[in-house]
Amino acid sequence: MRKPLQKQINRPMKKHNFSAGPCILPESVMKKAAEAVVELDGSGLSLIEISHRSPAFVDIMERARSLVLELMQLEGKGYEVLFLQGGASLEFLMVAYNLLEKRAGYINTGTWSDKAIKEARIFGEVVEVASSGESGFNHIPKGFDIPAGLDYLHLTSNNTIFGTQFKDFPKGDAPLIADMSSDIFSRVIDYSQFDLIYAGAQKNMGPAGTTLVVVKPEVLGRVSRKIPSMLDYQVHIAKDSMFNTPPVFAVYTSLLTLEWLRDLGGVAAIEEQNEKKAKLLYSEVDLNPLFEGYAAKEDRSLMNATFNLTRPELKETFDAMWKEAGINGLNGHRSVGGYRASMYNALPLESVGVLVDVMSDLERKA
Ligand SMILES: *Cc1c(COP(=O)(O)O)cnc(C)c1O
Numbered sequence: 001m002r003k004p005l006q007k008q009i010n011r012p013m014k015k016h017n018f019s020a021g022p023c024i025l026p027e028s029v030m031k032k033a034a035e036a037v038v039e040l041d042g043s044g045l046s047l048i049e050i051s052h053r054s055p056a057f058v059d060i061m062e063r064a065r066s067l068v069l070e071l072m073q074l075e076g077k078g079y080e081v082l083f084l085q086g087g088a089s090l091e092f093l094m095v096a097y098n099l100l101e102k103r104a105g106y107i108n109t110g111t112w113s114d115k116a117i118k119e120a121r122i123f124g125e126v127v128e129v130a131s132s133g134e135s136g137f138n139h140i141p142k143g144f145d146i147p148a149g150l151d152y153l154h155l156t157s158n159n160t161i162f163g164t165q166f167k168d169f170p171k172g173d174a175p176l177i178a179d180m181s182s183d184i185f186s187r188v189i190d191y192s193q194f195d196l197i198y199a200g201a202q203k204n205m206g207p208a209g210t211t212l213v214v215v216k217p218e219v220l221g222r223v224s225r226k227i228p229s230m231l232d233y234q235v236h237i238a239k240d241s242m243f244n245t246p247p248v249f250a251v252y253t254s255l256l257t258l259e260w261l262r263d264l265g266g267v268a269a270i271e272e273q274n275e276k277k278a279k280l281l282y283s284e285v286d287l288n289p290l291f292e293g294y295a296a297k298e299d300r301s302l303m304n305a306t307f308n309l310t311r312p313e314l315k316e317t318f319d320a321m322w323k324e325a326g327i328n329g330l331n332g333h334r335s336v337g338g339y340r341a342s343m344y345n346a347l348p349l350e351s352v353g354v355l356v357d358v359m360s361d362l363e364r365k366a
Contacts (some may be wrong), residue, residue, distance in 0.1 A: 009068060011250060013302055014027075014326075015326050015327065015328040016325070016326055016327045016328065016347075016351035016354050016355065017328045017329055017347065017349070017351070018163075018328065018329045018330050018340075018341045018342050018343070018347065018355070019328060019329030019342060020160055020182075020304060020325060020329065020333065020342040021160065021181075021200075021202050021203040021342070022202040022203075022205075022207060022208050022344045023202060023203055023204065023342060023344045023346070024063075024248070024344055024347050025206065025253070025257055025346050026257065026260045026346045028256075028260060029253060029256040029257050029260055029346075032256050033249070033252065033253040033256055034053075035360055036252060037249070040056060041056070043056060047248060047249060047252055048248060048249055050057070052242060052245050052248055052250075053242070057248060058242075060248075060251060060252050060255055060265075061083070061240070061241060061242065061246065061251060062240075062317045063255055064081075064082075064083065064251055064252075064254060064255040064258065064275060065081040065083070065161070065241065066214065067255065067259065067262060068081045068212075068214060068258065069081060070343050071185055071258060071261060071262060071267055072185075072191040072214065072267075073192075074191050074192060074214065074300065075192065077192055078216055078217070078218070079214050079216055079324060080214070080215055080216075080217055080237045081212070081213070081214050081241070082212070082213040082214075082215070082233070082236045082237065082241045083210045083211070083212060083213075083241050083247070083251045083254070083315060084208075084211045084213055084241070085209065085210060085211065085246075085247055086181055086211060087177050087200045087208070087211055088112075088114065088157040088181045088198060088199060088200035088211055089200075089270070091116055091179070091198040091211060091213065092116040092118075092119040092120070092179075093119040093120075093122065093123075093231075094118035094119070094231050094233065095116070095152075095154065095177055095196065095198070095217040096119060096122065096124065096125060096166040096235075096326035097176070097225075097227055097231050098121055098220055098223065098227060098231075098232065098233050099151055099152050099177070099196075099219060099220070099223065100123045100124040100151050100152070100221070100223065101124065101145075101196060101222060101223045101224065102124055102125060102151060102206065103124060103126075103127060103149065103150055103151060103153050104120055104124060104125070104126055104150055104151045104153070104154060105127045105128075105129040105146060105147065105152070105153040105154065106120065106126055106127070106128055106129065106153075106154045106155075106176065106359075107128075107129050107130050107131070107144075107148040107153070107154070107155040107156075107170070108128050108130070108131035108132070108133060108141075109131075109132055109137055109140060109155070109156050109162070109164055110132070110137030110159050110161060111137075111161050111333075111335060112156045112159065112160065112161070112179060112181075112267050113130065113154075113155070113156045113159075113179075114157070115177060115187070118120050120154070121155070123206055123225075124151070124182060126268055127147060127150070128144075129144055129146055130144035132164070133194075137159065137161075137162040137164065138162060138164070138294055138295050138296055139295065139296035139298075139299045140164050140165070140166055140167075140299040144170075145336045146170060146172040146174070148173065150174035150229055151174065151175075151222075152174050152175040152176070152177050152195070152196075152219070153170065153172055153174045153175070153177065154175055154177045154178070155169070155170070155177075155178055155179070156174075156178070156179045156181075157169075157178045157179065157180045158180070158181075158186075158301050158303055158304070159180045159182075159301070159304075160181070160182040160203065160303070160333075160342075161210065161304075161306075161333040161335065161336060161340075162246075162294065162295060162336065163293075163294055163295040163300065163301045163304045163305055163306030163340065164295045164296070164299045164300070164301055165183060165299060165300065165301035165302065165303070166299075167298070169189075169193055169194075170268075171193070171245075175196065175216075176193060176194050176195055176197035177190045177194065177195060177197075177198075177220045178194050178196075178197050178198075179197045179198060179199070180197050180198070180199045180325075180345075181198070181203050182199075182203040182204065182301075182303055182304060182342075183203075183204065183301070183302070183303050184197070184199040184204050184205060184212065185204055185205060185258070185261060185270070185345065186204055186267075186270065186271065186274055186302060186303055186344070186345055187267065187271040187274065187302060188267050188268050188271050191214070192221060194214075195215070195216045195219045196214070196215040196216070196219060197212075197213070197214045197215075198211060198212065198213045198214070199211065199212045199277055201250055201254050202260050202346045203303075203344060204250075204303070204345050205257055205258070206250055206253045206254030206256075206257050207249065207250050207253050207254075209249065209250030210242045210246070210247045210250035210251055210254060210291075212254070213236075215233060215237075217234070217237060220233050220234050220237075221234060229243065230243070231246070237314075248285060250300075252314070257345075257346075258289065259343070260300070260346075261345065265320075265349060270345050271302075273345075273349065274302045274303070274343065274345065275302060276349055277302075277343045277347065277352045278300070278301075278302040278305065278349070279345060279353050280349070280352050280353065280356055281305050281341055281343065281355065281356060282300060282305060284356045284359050284360065285305065285307045285359075286341075286364050288305065288359055288360060288362075289310060289363070290309060290310055290311060290314065290359070290363050290366060291307050291308070291309060291310065291359060291360055292307060292308055292310050293305070293306070293307050294306035294307060294308060294336075300341070303342060303344060304340055304341070304342045304343075305340065305341045305342075305343065306332060306336070306338060306339070306340050307339050307340075307341075308338040308339065309313045309338075310336075311366070314362065314366055316364075317356075317362065317365070318362050321358050321361060322355065322358045324336070325355075325357070325358050326354070327351075327354065327358070329342065330355075341355060
């Protein structure tokens with residue numbers, strides 16, 4: 001038996017982490033995950049050295065899969081939950097590999113949708129049903145027609161880079177598929193309107209290394225091509241998400257985050273907090289003449305707030321100020337510039353308060 005941990009695993013210099021991903025996770029989750037790497041639940045073994053077929057890990061996987069359904073209110077509604085690898089980026093092609101026979105529809109809200117479209121084109125015809133590209137992806141397209149006869153319709157529920165978020169989802173006959181990487185478990189929505197949901201864990205659920213897939217099996221098995229085992233959702237479903245060695249650390253840490261979320265009151269409780277955080281920040285963006293928001297107001301993301309300085313010459317001063325205040329990860333995506341404050345589930349309201357104080361300080365000083 002290993003000796004018990006001598007001292008608590010503490011992080012002395014905690015920053016206000018607005019990073020877009022990998023993102024902030026709850027402090028308690030970090031500690032439990034770190035402890036489990038040393039020793040899992042008094043077993044004398046590390047989480048990352050136990051067999052993934054051991055009862056201890058099978059239990060972890062089962063708890064994670066059922067908690068996903070519980071938090072999404074999808075229990076008993078015929079969904080399967082998978083923890084895969086390859087990131088959301090591999091899902092861009094797995095979705096098409098498994099579901100695209102002739103024609104699929106994609107709503108293009110910018111980078112990520114673009115990448116999903118590029119992969120899907122390898123497998124069949126892609127119809128860009130709507131796009132906000134002509135206005136720099138600063139809004140969510142609305143009022144478009146969905147053509148008949150699509151194998152599926154794909155959208156990105158929250159655009160992490162431009163800071164836009166679907167509030168209502170299109171309804172049609174085709175199965176609806178969503179990349180929810182950056183807003184999964186952040187707000188109450190009717191998840192049952194989707195036939196397949198996927199999300200890289202590292203935005204709102206855990207560390208990088210696993211991708212959550214929630215799928216209705218009846219939309220699978222309709223394509224005529226042969227699918228390699230590792231890329232076949234049906235193979236992973238048949239093996240209870242254990243076809244090969246799963247990413248044990250990422251799955252366990254995701255489970256800890258989901259338990260944290262459940263104990264907090266679930267998705268409805270976190271949505272309330274997320275709305276408070278977003279309201280605080282967007283109010284400052286709107287009231288402070290030195291800042292302007294990027295995304296159209298009605299489509300603003302609760303998770304990723306994008307904004308710019310109205311006087312770009314203040315950039316150096318502002319950057320120094322927020323860094324001095326212990327803020328991390330405020331720079332916009334390299335493809336768009338400006339600023340982006342990512343306010344994922346685990347980011348405390350207090351951190352947003354610190355940022356807003358810095359923004360109003362800048363106004364006083366300028
Ligand atoms: C980050 C992100 C991705 C890419 O995820 P990986 O896990 O790095 O492949 C895809 N879609 C969205 C919406 C994202 O935010």
